[in-house]
Amino acid sequence: MASMSMSLHAVNHRLTNIPVKQLPPLASCLATSLSNCGELLSAPQNQKSKSESDNAVQVHKLMTRLASLLQDRSPEGRWTAVVLVKAVVEAGQWEILRGCEPLVRGLIAILAKPDPNSTKKMSIITLTRIFHLTYQYPTLVREITTPSLPSFITSALNLISVKPSSEPIRKLKPHSPFLETVLNALGELIARHPTIFRPFSAQIHSILQAIIGSTSPTFPQTVLASAERLFISLHHCAPKNTSGEEWKNACRMTIASIHGAADYVFRAVVEQWESVDPALRQASKPQDYSREVSDGGLDTLGLAGWQGLDSGVNRLVVLLQMLSTYLTTATASMISIPIGHIMDLTSRLTAVVVPSDGRDIQANPQISRTEREHLFAELPRIHVACMELLQNLVKSLETGAIPVTQTILEQTLWVYRAEKFSREIRVSAYDLVQTLLTRMGPSLTKQSLTSLADLIRASCHDLLPPVHDQSASARAPSDAKGKAKSNHTTANADSFLNPMLKQGRQSNMSSFSSLTRAASELLAGVLTHAPTEYLSPSLRAEIDRTIILTSDKHTMLASVLNPVPAVKGRGVSASIMPFLARSFPAEMEVEALIKPRMPVLMNAPGIGGYTDMEEDEEEDVPAPVSGTAPESTGFLQPSSTPVLHHDMMDTDVSHKAAPTLSKRSLAEDSKPQLASLGSTGNVDSNLQSKRPRVEGDVSAVASQPSLDRASPETFTGTAAVSVPSSSATVTSAPPPRVASVNAPSTATVGGPLSGSAVAQTTLADAEEDDSEDDLPALNIDPDTEDEDEDEDETMEG
Numbered sequence: 047m048a049s050m051s052m053s054l055h056a057v058n059h060r061l062t063n064i065p066v067k068q069l070p071p072l073a074s075c076l077a078t079s080l081s082n083c084g085e086l087l088s089a090p091q092n093q094k095s096k097s098e099s100d101n102a103v104q105v106h107k108l109m110t111r112l113a114s115l116l117q118d119r120s121p122e123g124r125w126t127a128v129v130l131v132k133a134v135v136e137a138g139q140w141e142i143l144r145g146c147e148p149l150v151r152g153l154i155a156i157l158a159k160p161d162p163n164s165t166k167k168m169s170i171i172t173l174t175r176i177f178h179l180t181y182q183y184p185t186l187v188r189e190i191t192t193p194s195l196p197s198f199i200t201s202a203l204n205l206i207s208v209k210p211s212s213e214p215i216r217k218l219k220p221h222s223p224f225l226e227t228v229l230n231a232l233g234e235l236i237a238r239h240p241t242i243f244r245p246f247s248a249q250i251h252s253i254l255q256a257i258i259g260s261t262s263p264t265f266p267q268t269v270l271a272s273a274e275r276l277f278i279s280l281h282h283c284a285p286k287n288t289s290g291e292e293w294k295n296a297c298r299m300t301i302a303s304i305h306g307a308a309d310y311v312f313r314a315v316v317e318q319w320e321s322v323d324p325a326l327r328q329a330s331k332p333q334d335y336s337r338e339v340s341d342g343g344l345d346t347l348g349l350a351g352w353q354g355l356d357s358g359v360n361r362l363v364v365l366l367q368m369l370s371t372y373l374t375t376a377t378a379s380m381i382s383i384p385i386g387h388i389m390d391l392t393s394r395l396t397a398v399v400v401p402s403d404g405r406d407i408q409a410n411p412q413i414s415r416t417e418r419e420h421l422f423a424e425l426p427r428i429h430v431a432c433m434e435l436l437q438n439l440v441k442s443l444e445t446g447a448i449p450v451t452q453t454i455l456e457q458t459l460w461v462y463r464a465e466k467f468s469r470e471i472r473v474s475a476y477d478l479v480q481t482l483l484t485r486m487g488p489s490l491t492k493q494s495l496t497s498l499a500d501l502i503r504a505s506c507h508d509l510l511p512p513v514h515d516q517s518a519s520a521r522a523p524s525d526a527k528g529k530a531k532s533n534h535t536t537a538n539a540d541s542f543l544n545p546m547l548k549q550g551r552q553s554n555m556s557s558f559s560s561l562t563r564a565a566s567e568l569l570a571g572v573l574t575h576a577p578t579e580y581l582s583p584s585l586r587a588e589i590d591r592t593i594i595l596t597s598d599k600h601t602m603l604a605s606v607l608n609p610v611p612a613v614k615g616r617g618v619s620a621s622i623m624p625f626l627a628r629s630f631p632a633e634m635e636v637e638a639l640i641k642p643r644m645p646v647l648m649n650a651p652g653i654g655g656y657t658d659m660e661e662d663e664e665e666d667v668p669a670p671v672s673g674t675a676p677e678s679t680g681f682l683q684p685s686s687t688p689v690l691h692h693d694m695m696d697t698d699v700s701h702k703a704a705p706t707l708s709k710r711s712l713a714e715d716s717k718p719q720l721a722s723l724g725s726t727g728n729v730d731s732n733l734q735s736k737r738p739r740v741e742g743d744v745s746a747v748a749s750q751p752s753l754d755r756a757s758p759e760t761f762t763g764t765a766a767v768s769v770p771s772s773s774a775t776v777t778s779a780p781p782p783r784v785a786s787v788n789a790p791s792t793a794t795v796g797g798p799l800s801g802s803a804v805a806q807t808t809l810a811d812a813e814e815d816d817s818e819d820d821l822p823a824l825n826i827d828p829d830t831e832d833e834d835e836d837e838d839e840t841m842e843g
Contacts, residue, residue, distance in 0.1 A: 087138035116152030215252035259349030476564035487575025
């Protein structure tokens with residue numbers, strides 16, 4: 047805070063002591079210093095301490111000096127004040143906004159003074175910013191915006207137009223330098239303050255009609271775009287609950303104006319299109335074919351007439367762009383988009399294409415050939431605007447556009463096949479098809495995808511550099527001497543002296559960023575969204591070859607992640623992953639694709655077992671035992687108990703004798719067990735000889751519960767073994783099978799078991815031990831029911 051206070055002191059010192067004529071060069075530095083003092087300027091000025099009181103004095107001194115500079119006699123002082131006011135308002139927010147009413151009045155007064163254009167433009171931008179910031183504070187809107195905004199609208203409109211005293215409309219000033227700035231400012235504020243703009247809607251509408259309908263002189267594209275957005279935003283000024291209907295009516299009037307202009311522009315050909323709207327069939331007007339094509343009257347939107355084919359095509363393109371802006375501009379309420387009327391319009395405009403070989407068009411005999419050829423030269427401009435309209439329609443509707451995507455695709459391919467010589471047509475077709483693939487790609491049939499083969503191949507050719515033709519002498523066959531000498535050819539002598547001349551010209555023809563971008567995105571969209579099994583092997587090979595040569599990371603990733611699926615009768619295609627790794631070895635996506643690094647899964651209690659964490663926390667109470675191993679605190683530290691594998695949990699534990707209490711080696715104990723598993727009818731005598739040793743320890747383990755009694759719900763997969771204290775001396779215990787139960791124990795030896803776990807064994811009753819005549823077969827299936835467990839207790843040996 048101290049550094050901010052020092053900066054504010056320095057700004058006030060400069061504004062007070064430096065002459066006003068020398069302030070403009072320092073305005074940017076002072077504005078930067080004020081922006082860095084945002085915490086100080088936006089702090090409440092309660093003046094509880096001496097430092098806060100000093101800061102409040104400095105802020106008041108700054109605001110007083112800025113208000114004085116706004117009314118300064120020199121234009122340098124006013125220009126500096128405008129720049130600093132914007133910086134202070136943005137830094138101080140509410141604390142500065144609540145006292146900026148004098149500043150707003152001073153800024154509006156500058157618009158009526160003979161100041162430089164830059165000062166007036168900055169004043170418009172600063173006032174727009176102030177009104178924008180006060181929108182979130184209803185009190186400030188009531189105190190500042192509502193009283194000041196009408197005068198600002200009037201002053202801004204006076205900069206670009208003249209209002210006759212007796213008419214409610216305005217006439218546009220020619221070549222006004224403030225036109226784009228004023229249109230952008232009004233477009234920013236009209237949606238937030240529609241009631242204040244409502245009395246000015248007719249005046250604004252008349253200005254916009256002059257801009258949009260102008261044919262000579264034409265306005266820049268940025269001015270036209272701003273005027274179109276403001277024209278569409280006028281529906282906000284409609285009375286309550288009628289803005290949606292106002293938007294719909296304006297959209298339909300725009301479509302009707304496009305049809306009216308197309309009636310004159312397309313008069314050189316006989317259209318095969320017939321509208322689905324009966325009103326449009328009867329709307330055509332009689333024309334005088336002996337005169338130049340023109341429309342002398344006002345159209346449906348009230349736009350002025352035009353004359354000449356160039357002006358008519360410009361009117362079509364501007365109206366199509368405005369119709370596209372209708373779909374991308376935010377509205378005040380819910381609207382209904384006339385999709386049928388838009389599709390009917392694009393169907394008419396795309397039906398007339400440039401005639402090519404084998405495709406003839408029916409010409410109007412009453413129109414000269416010159417006008418018809420002129421129309422064919424202008425058709426690509428119209429079709430590019432149509433494709434942009436369709437693309438915005440698909441983007442706005444998202445999945446709602448799926449019912450019309452096939453129709454849009456057919457219209458696009460129809461235009462592309464006829465006019466693919468135009469670079470703009472190819473760019474628009476690539477973008478539109480790529481947008482369609484994201485919505486309808488997975489549902490494409492083999493026939494539909496085959497129809498895109500020419501478009502995909504053309505995108506590959508646009509990405510690759512042109513192939514340079516070799517000289518005619520290199521291609522001439524050895525027997526060319528026998529041919530007639532009368533076959534004369536004309537060669538460019540300069541190409542022999544400078545062979546790189548032609549190559550450089552061809553290379554420059556392919557360096558178009560928009561074309562390469564659209565072609566690359568199309569290939570990525572085809573590989574990602576289209577069913578790759580429908581692509582022919584030759585086409586997929588050409589796509590991969592193009593991707594490798596261009597080294598586009600996004601497209602190469604799409605090819606690697608979408609390989610050719612295995613198809614019967616077709617060999618396995620090679621992946622381009624080596625080329626991807628070679629071209630982008632340091633990229634994170636490539637590293638994750640080739641060398642995936644996943645967290646190592648360590649042994650943890652409860653993995654793979656039937657466990658309930660809440661029950662375990664309540665029931666499992668470890669007994670305090672001396673010499674317990676320290677607990678591991680790491681996240682991925684190995685567990686002290688082993689994890690039960692699947693093959694260790696599917697055997698009957700009650701079938702096995704207790705190897706822990708036996709002194710026989712593992713090799714001796716394993717032989718009779720294998721023999722008993724191999725035959726179910728015969729029992730080896732070794733099994734009988736083991737019984738006395740087990741019976742001798744019955745008293746030691748009689749208190750242990752049966753392992754078969756453990757239910758799957760309480761099975762934890764942890765080998766918690768309890769050994770009686772009387773049998774603490776055990777030697778040469780072989781590694782047994784792991785079986786764990788969640789059973790209480792009477793005595794434990796040592797701490798938690800590490801390494802191999804010792805399996806508990808329950809002994810059968812003495813009456814069952816005497817039955818040696820009829821031994822049942824061993825059951826090696828998992829114990830899942832209590833009835834099977836009771837039967838297994840009777841099987842010994």
